[in-house]
Amino acid sequence: MNISRRDSSIHPQPHPEPSRKLTHSFHSSVIMADVKEYTYTEVAEHTDRSDLFMVIHDKVYQCAQFMDEHPGGEEVLMDVGGKDATEAFEDVGHSEEARELLEKMFVGNLKRGAGDAPAKSTAAQPSTKAQQAGGSNLAVIVALIAVLAFVAFKFTQ
Numbered sequence: 001m002n003i004s005r006r007d008s009s010i011h012p013q014p015h016p017e018p019s020r021k022l023t024h025s026f027h028s029s030v031i032m033a034d035v036k037e038y039t040y041t042e043v044a045e046h047t048d049r050s051d052l053f054m055v056i057h058d059k060v061y062q063c064a065q066f067m068d069e070h071p072g073g074e075e076v077l078m079d080v081g082g083k084d085a086t087e088a089f090e091d092v093g094h095s096e097e098a099r100e101l102l103e104k105m106f107v108g109n110l111k112r113g114a115g116d117a118p119a120k121s122t123a124a125q126p127s128t129k130a131q132q133a134g135g136s137n138l139a140v141i142v143a144l145i146a147v148l149a150f151v152a153f154k155f156t157q
């Protein structure tokens, strides 16, 4: 009798805190596992008006239900069906509202293979920044020339 009571004190019940943490991490991994991954080859199989996938910023969207509603028309969506539409989508300068609509069409993430082209978003960003930097450099040069011309003009008088 006494021995069994002493046994239970040697092996106390586990503290509730770590077990709660374990449950939490278990749930997060279940949520992560729920997000489907598509290869480019899989995305390219969905090009029908009634089943149209497109990739924007490495996320895959099912746009079939949106064809009639798109303010830019269905043709532009058909053109990028089964492809990476990041450039086309960003070139138009879509609003925040358009980006919120995208969330409802999300079906999974793009799984980029070794032979696949790199993300268009990352390829486009440096050139845009370089262009912006080039533009501001030009402004500085023009301002310098204006100041030098003004100083030269003052000297000649």
Ligand code: HEM
Pocket (backbone or CB within 6 Å): 061, 063, 066, 070, 071, 072, 073, 076, 077, 080, 085, 088, 089, 092, 093, 094, 095, 096, 097, 098, 099, 101, 102, 105
């Ligand atoms: C599923 C992805 C897309 C969604 C959710 C979407 C959503 C929208 C929305 C809400 C507008 C109204 C203006 C705005 O709020 O920005 C719009 C306009 C437009 N979209 Fe899209 N769009 C998508 C993909 C595309 C693609 C791939 C193109 C290709 C070029 C495109 C071309 C246009 C054009 C040209 C307009 C302007 C229409 C006008 O003002 O006459 N969109 N889009």
